[in-house]
Amino acid sequence: MIKNFAELELDPNLLLAIEEMGYDRPTQIQAEAIPQALDGRDILASAPTGTGKTAAFILPALQFLQDFPRRKPGPARVLVLTPTRELAMQVADQARELAKHTTLNIFTITGGVQYQEHANILATTQDIVVATPGRLMEYINSERFDCRAIEWLILDEADRMLDMGFGPTVDKLSHECRWRKQTLLFSATLEGKGVEGFTADLLKNPAELDAEPSRRERKKIAQWYHRADDMTHKLELLKKILTEQAERSIVFLKTRDRLAELRIELEKANIACAWIQGEMPQDRRNNAISRFRDGSVNVLLATDVAARGIDLPDVSHVINYDMPRSADVYLHRIGRTARAGKKGSAVSLVEAHDQPMIDRVIRYTKEEIKERFIKEMRPKHKKPVFKKKNKKKEDSKKTPAKSKKKSAKKKK
Template sequence: MTITRFSELELDERLLTALSEKGYLRPTAIQATAIPPAMDGRDVLGSAPTGTGKTAAFLLPVLQHLLDFPRKKSGPPRVLILTPTRELAMQVAEQARELAAHTSLDIATITGGVAYMNHAEVFSENQDLVVATTGRLLQYIREENFDCRAVETLILDEADRMLDMGFSQDIETISAETRWRNQTLLFSATLEGDAIRDFAERILNDPVEVEADPSRRERKKIHQWYYRADDLKHKTALLIHLLQQPDVQKSVIFVRKRERVHELATWLREANIASCHLEGEMVQAKRNEAIKRMLDGRVNVLIATDVAARGLDILDITHVFNFDMPITADTYLHRIGRTGRAGRKGTAISLVEAHDHLLLGKVSRYLNEPLKARVIDSLRPITKPPSEKNNGKPSKKVLAKRAEEKLKNKPKVKAKLRQRDVKNVGKRRKPAAKAHSD
């Protein structure tokens, strides 16, 4: 049976009211396939890229469970959700609060970057659902400040990202601490590769596998193209020109390194373009403020490293700019998924230098469609594009010349004299004559 409306899912009226207030009437593909088995108490292994509605796919079944089986007295959390980043933890908690708005369920977050005392209520008062990052949660578990015994459902959101960030051991420790649970839900952007499969096998018990690959349908809503840039200065000029176009209302600019975030913010400021930024080393209060400024519309340009590529949920992003091309095609998809959300159209523009053409080819092969080049007349590139045949790779002739230059410029190394070869180089002593015994 194909589920076309939330009302067919036997959800509590209070949840349906909250969904209606958010303007959600029809479930997305991942919601329609994941919610029924999760509501039946089965473990779920879900593959869902960002922007597909996966958060509600795991929140609705657990909220329904908490309403179906209310606790008789207050106690520690019954549902534990693990996320890779603080931003995602806060966004998941916020969505849980919106969906539970007409209930009396208690929802809390535990993340790093927050003073210890701010989590005091999680330990002292009733909590039904807690969203946490692994590091801070483990600290509280070890200090016996977080009681895992009441956890009935463990949810791992963006599990592939957590593995990439090296949290595998932490999650397995938390999994062992919550061994009394009845259900585990694991969601990942992709289920490709042995790592995520092996991990899921250890954590889940006879899971139902659900997959929602909206890549083609979703990508049709996102226009994608690229501009060739001669160098960093030219690339910056292209970006400033594009940001000044009237259709660019709210945008996210992705760069690879933290240092580039601050450089780019300065260059934009010099061009009278206000921006905020998001990167790994910021204290939590500043990260929250940056997102709030975007949500409030005080600033319309956010510069971010890939720490923000997943989980960042600002609905009206019109444009995503890849100032630096991402290393993997998967990261490219996550970046452009910041736009074209909730049925809206979006635009993703990549600024490509000569050394980026290999990555551009990788993205095109992954999408199974080439990205089209565009040109701004006043900012045409002077350099020639790399030949299609080599797809940006240097030719054999160029490689041979480079090797020759390297060899020519290699400093001559003097032969090292070992200590044993230079010491005692004088006249050798004669061995002492042996004494004869009579």
Template sequence: MNLSQFEQFDLSPELLKALDQKGYVRPTAIQTKAIPAAMEERDVLGSAPTGTGKTVAFLLPALQHLLDYPRRKPGPPRVLVLTPTRELAMQVAEQAQQLAQFSRLDIATITGGVAYQNHGEVFNSNQDLVVATPGRLLQYIKEENFDCRSVEILIFDEADRMLQMGFGQDAEKIAAETRWRKQTLLFSATLEGELLTDFAERLLNDPVKAEAQPSRRERKKINQWYYHADSREHKIKLLARFVETEQVSRGIVFVRRREDARELSETLRKRGIRSAYLEGDMAQTQRNNAIDKLKSGIVTLLVATDVAARGIDIDDVSHVMNFDLPYSADTYLHRIGRTARAGKKGTAVSFVEAHDYKLLGKIKRYTEEILKARILEGLEPRTKAPKDGEIKSVSKKQKMRIKEKREEKKKVEAKKKVKIRHKDTKNIGKRRKPSGSKKI
């Protein structure tokens, strides 16, 4: 059966009305695979990158369950969604509220970075669906402020990220507290890795696997190319010119290190480009403020690390710029998937130095895309891009040089150790006697 429209999922009129208002007509690949299994109360192990509609894939069956089996008296939460970050929790809750807007279902969030008293209303009032981060929720469970006994559906969103951030044990403790549940849904960007496989095996009961990668057709909506850069300074000039010539209206610039996010944002501001930055250690209000600035158009660029930007869902991102290439091709797909959403077109460009070509090759092989180099007039690179063969030979030479330098350094350090200053020689032998000498 080809489920091409949401009506074919046997959803209640309230949910269909909300989907219609959001402009959702056709389900995505992950929704087509996951929703029917979840509505049959099967456990689901879902794999889908950001931007493929996985949030709706787990929220619709959960909300439908609450509507199908209404309880007579209000009480503690019946659906619990765990997310690795505060931003993601807030976005999932916002999406749940939009989908449930024509029903009487209550939705709440419990996250870190929010004062205890602000969560008081969650404990004191009745909730149907709660979205939470594991650390803070476990704290409330231990303090007996949160009742898990009524949870019927437990959902893990971005489980791979949760495990990477060290929330595995917390998540399992929460799962143990909700042992009376009927169903578990686990969604992850990838189903690879022993850690995730073991985690899923312990928590899921005979799950239906639902995997969906963005199709080549979807990726073709994203124009991709790269610029060869001589140095970091050259990359900054290329990025600034690119933003100007492309008239970027709402873009995300990805950097590898969090200290670079602030520095690059300030450099761009000095060049007259309105930008904000996002890094993991920022206070919650600062993070929200940076995201809101991009959404409202106060700034045109958001400079962020992958950790800070994971799970952030911003509509109408026109451009994604990889100031630093990611180490993983999977991460590259995540990044570029933030543009060209909901059938729109987008652009993703990368700024590549000589040492990045190995990563670029890995991305090309993984995505099966032909990424071509472009040049910005007046900012042509002075150095040539290495060919595939040259990259390997250069890296071997570099390894040899590093090895030789280390050996030279060891020799120099050994000579330094032999040197004895004259003032030290007069006391030699008084503190310590040779092992072979007789005791007096």
């Protein structure tokens, strides 16, 4: 097992930057991906947010650019695709931090930027370009961006790109970069949509890496839940946690309507908050994120769709005001805290109908999530017990005809 970054055969200038950023040892995905990438392999990696995946692909890319320096000025040699503009900016910022003792140039190409600004970038030498697929494709179609020099193509959060409908665009970009030497694909999960939505020739004989679940990183997150009798009780629990326990919190809700209702309740209680939700104008979204980032407010309300691809430092608590629809979304959410080696807390507020989801999450993560109580706010109702269905036994008892009759009765 690789214990420190020095064992990864990285240049001293990269090791110095890593040290200055305060990282002491590689995360699981970094220890697995960096050597394979430096050996020239394509990478297919499952790595949820919060596991250090950005450095897992940026460090070998920076090392490659130094091992094989360019002979003359020209276009980008490494292309990183991300689903959102915020994520592109975060990846580029981290790449610049890691590359600060080199002379490499790192740029972003995303929506919401004036054409002239991009024209200035494209006229200079670029080493790494971090881009969103749609905007980059516009420049390729108008012959303003040259893909022929791309040697590494990196896809970050590939599953989200598919969710957002970028699959065909990414396939076109892959074709545009067909002279490349290597492809690295990172996705939160490798099942289902994780990779299947892309053409099979995207990767050639990749090293398959799975940093899910990354136990060592998650141990830094204390997880517990509070039972709530009803919505009123749940709201009181949240207000208590926000005012007395949490320093900086992201509160997750399942819909925009629920977010709007909670926002009004918190305003009544004089708890200042910012919020992000799907289909929100970009300038308002940026404003909300920067208010939370700079500490103007310490509570950020978010829906799952809106929280895609944002990386916020120093989040002390992730609070599931509404439980997510699946256990892997739970993992995505709690990965927003305990980043870069810090500790964090994940708190779920659970009504009776949410109990099966908590049990599912416990089975999925193979970790204990204990129930806690706030002294004067203990639930009055007993904890619900849901019987586990033993499907195999049931199925073996039923004949197909009988089971069809039963399901027809149920429908009535």
